[in-house]
Amino acid sequence: MATVTVYGPPLSTAVSRVLACLIEKDVDFKLVSVDMSKGQHKSPDFLKLQPFGQVPAFQDEHTSLFESRAICRYICDKYADRGQSLLGRKGGGPVERARIEQWLEAEGQSFNPPSSTLVFQLAFAPRMGLPQDPAAIELNEGKLGKVLDVYDRRLEESRFLAGDEFSLADLSHLPNGHYLTVAGKGEIFASRKNVARWWEEISTRPSWKKVVEMQNTPPAS
Template sequence: MGTITPVKVYGPPLSTAVSRVLACLLEKNVQFELIHVNMAKGEHKSPAYLQIQPFGQVPAFQDDDISLFESRAICRYISEKHASVGNIKLYGTNPLEKASIEQWLEAESQSFNPPSSTLVFQLAFAPRMNIKQDQGLIDQSKAKLAKVLDVYEKRLGDSRYLAGDEFSLADLSHLPNTQYLVNGTDVEELFMSRDNVGRWWGEISSRESWKKVVELQRAPPS
């Protein structure tokens, strides 16, 4: 047997999009090489990097001669290519399971991500970057997120996870933003005051794959 070449993930693990891909790779037991991109120095805008990520964002992903960007698309690719490896339920095993996962992935990207990403930036990143916080935007985003979590609370009263009784990409995709919001911001209350959402967060954030991502986030860049 030939040597398996690890896939390459470009970007800092503190990035929510990068950490989403890393969690997926760990769930699927796929070997990877994490290549740090120093965004403060503009490495994400270099000509070489733009060859694999034309928008100059993170992550960029390479699997031999294949290059991909956009974290959710990368996660779908990983899950499909390595369907029989690692967590085989991550992207479903039949059309109905996949459709359920897809509808909750869509809910994450269209309904959950916009207000939660705004809050992550305003509450977690803006203070570190000496950027003035926009309280009006924060309040508006909290209200929007609360409405989304009300839907989740009802769903998670009927189902262990969002797409059914198995942990899937639908749940995994919520990990990066929620990690920031429940650790050190007052938005934690939006999650933990809802019994089913709080239970769900406790379960998905305790997975070994996500614990390893958090370790990578805490480690200094190599």
């Protein structure tokens, strides 16, 4: 029986980050839907799990946690022996972990802000019947392009962002990157030779394909 519970819809980028991590680590989990259109993420019970009223929230037999990247780190620490060693090998030492952490932070601080805005504008606003903001789209495409230029130089010398192994630093880009490609902006990856190769490799991993399948499966009623 799964002792891990994730609260939130797989369509959420932050929820899908945690799901991809759990699948890579071969950890069973239960997904509990949170109907954000009904404001369930702002209910008093949910706020006990996630004080900001955001998704995901995470719970196991030891703790409850929020913030997708913190949850992923915990999963990697707790299940260090299982699945892909996403945060460095067990006993790999602080340097090995830090080389992953610096690119995971680059994702959170440099890739995420412009790509989140683009995902909202291009993927979520149309679904929610909200008008798009062409100036915000143009501005953030420019910002994201500059970030990906740095990635392209890095990925010329390295198979993955942190080195020869797929890590949490790569995985963390999948949720926003996926929506960008679905929204017809895949060119931002494809037009950069090394980013294109990297994106093709990480986005076709079986773990991520499973997450996309979950996103495309209507929730049980």
